Amino acid sequence: MDETVAEFFKRTILKIPMTEMMTILKAWGFLSENQLQTVNFRQRKESLVQDLVLLCEKKRASLNDAAILDIVYTQFHRHQKVWDVFRMSREPGEDIDLFDMEQFKRSFKKILQRALKNVTISFRDAEENAVWIRIAWGSQYRKPNQYRPVYVVYYSQTPYAFTSSSQLRSNIPLLGQTFETHNSTTPLQERSLGLDINMDSRIIHENRIEKERVQRVTQETFGYYPQPRLEFAQYKLETKFKSDLNGGILAEREEPLRCLIKFSSPHLLEALKALAPAGIADAPLSPLLTCIPNKGMNYFKIRDK
Amino acid sequence: MLKEDCASELKVHLAKSLPLPSNVTRPRIDLIMFVVNLHSKYSLRNVEESLHHVDATFFLGRVGFLATGAGRESHCSVHRNTVVKLAHTYRSPLLFCDLEVEGFRATMAQRLVRMLQICAGHVPGLSALNLLSLLRSSENPSLEDL
Numbered sequence: 001m002d003e004t005v006a007e008f009f010k011r012t013i014l015k016i017p018m019t020e021m022m023t024i025l026k027a028w029g030f031l032s033e034n035q036l037q038t039v040n041f042r043q044r045k046e047s048l049v050q051d052l053v054l055l056c057e058k059k060r061a062s063l064n065d066a067a068i069l070d071i072v073y074t075q076f077h078r079h080q081k082v083w084d085v086f087r088m089s090r091e092p093g094e095d096i097d098l099f100d101m102e103q104f105k106r107s108f109k110k111i112l113q114r115a116l117k118n119v120t121i122s123f124r125d126a127e128e129n130a131v132w133i134r135i136a137w138g139s140q141y142r143k144p145n146q147y148r149p150v151y152v153v154y155y156s157q158t159p160y161a162f163t164s165s166s167q168l169r170s171n172i173p174l175l176g177q178t179f180e181t182h183n184s185t186t187p188l189q190e191r192s193l194g195l196d197i198n199m200d201s202r203i204i205h206e207n208r209i210e211k212e213r214v215q216r217v218t219q220e221t222f223g224y225y226p227q228p229r230l231e232f233a234q235y236k237l238e239t240k241f242k243s244d245l246n247g248g249i250l251a252e253r254e255e256p257l258r259c260l261i262k263f264s265s266p267h268l269l270e271a272l273k274a275l276a277p278a279g280i281a282d283a284p285l286s287p288l289l290t291c292i293p294n295k296g297m298n299y300f301k302i303r304d305k
Numbered sequence: 306m307l308k309e310d311c312a313s314e315l316k317v318h319l320a321k322s323l324p325l326p327s328n329v330t331r332p333r334i335d336l337i338m339f340v341v342n343l344h345s346k347y348s349l350r351n352v353e354e355s356l357h358h359v360d361a362t363f364f365l366g367r368v369g370f371l372a373t374g375a376g377r378e379s380h381c382s383v384h385r386n387t388v389v390k391l392a393h394t395y396r397s398p399l400l401f402c403d404l405e406v407e408g409f410r411a412t413m414a415q416r417l418v419r420m421l422q423i424c425a426g427h428v429p430g431l432s433a434l435n436l437l438s439l440l441r442s443s444e445n446p447s448l449e450d451l
Binding site: 202203204205206207209210211279280281 | 307314315316317318319320321322325326329331345347348
């Protein structure tokens with residue numbers, strides 16, 4: 001198996017929480033019941049993942065199989081993504097064509113591959129005549145980035161398609177066109193729908209880009225999973241006074257200032273994670289705060305170098 | 306605010322701070338409400354900095370301050386008087402409303418929609434400047450002592 005594919009398998013399986021491992025693997029359906037039985041699910045996650053990847057290699061799993069697994073994972077974790085809704089508008093008086101799912105998939109794939117050089121497209125049928133489409137984009141000279149895919153969920157009996165938000169916003173019109181070419185209808189009013197009344201189109205978020213940046217930085221710093229439960233962190237400072245302003249009594253002081261700062265909370269790390277998205281702090285947060293899980297300490301002594 | 310029955314078309318722009326991104330076209334802004342969370346000094350500082358980016362003409366009745374969080378005194382790190390002084394400096398009305406409380410929020414929304422309609426010139430015979438002087442006359446007279 002290609003190294004990059006093996007790596008992709010490894011990282012995709014690693015993402016799956018242990019509690020969901022069996023369920024997701026079964027839903028994926030690539031490894032049979034018998035094969036899954038041969039694996040020890042009680043061992044450490046890293047070893048389990050290694051065993052599973054080996055099993056996939058033996059069974060000659062392809063990139064597409066890995067992509068399907070990624071789709072299954074995302075289906076279980078759809079709530080962790082932010083979705084935009086697109087509605088296709090039909091010309092008035094036009095007949096509703098009989099929809100052929102297989103034909104749709106074929107032409108969708110063809111159109112997208114014709115338009116883009118390096119792209120991975122995978123499909124997985126879902127309930128209610130829906131199809132999940134996973135698209136990994138590359139560029140003229142680069143292979144598709146499997147770690148930043150876009151998902152499109154298309155409900156074939158409706159004019160709606162949901163897409164997971166992507167930083168590659170330039171590709172959204174292309175997706176729209178792909179639907180258009182297939183359906184020969186005119187899209188596309190971009191509306192963000194949600195169950196939240198906040199998603200009303202009369203509300204304009206001026207700092208959407210900044211908001212998204214903050215979300216992204218927060219995700220990168222804290223990850224997707226719940227934080228370890230911590231109730232306090234303590235910082236003992238022994239530093240000299242620092243200020244942007246020149247002069248002042250404190251600035252001349254030779255001796256370092258001593259102070260103790262204690263943060264306490266029923267769930268300190270979750271609280272810290274929520275600071276930037278809530279607008280109470282800048283993102284990224286001070287590394288003094290974010291290093292707590294990495295360093296495994298919550299008592300700090302800070303001195304001048 | 307959007308739930309209110311309003312004959313005019315209402316649009317709300319939410320921004321973390323000013324200035325707004327300049328690469329966007331947007332309709333005329335009729336009213337700017339600065340929301341200060343009394344629980345956060347960061348919030349106050351943000352508003353103070355944003356105020357510098359507001360064109361002077363807005364301060365003739367098209368700016369207001371909304372302070373939230375006064376109900377939970379123990380959480381307040383910004384003193385009530387600080388926002389009072391701020392509003393006084395900018396000659397603009399200050400409203401207190403605990404946005405976390407549904408009832409207060411609904412009432413404030415009604416008030417803001419009315420204010421907005423006046424500022425947009427949709428209420429015949431009443432302008433933003435009229436409204437400003439009306440609101441000012443009901444201010445606490447001891448304000449001048451601050």
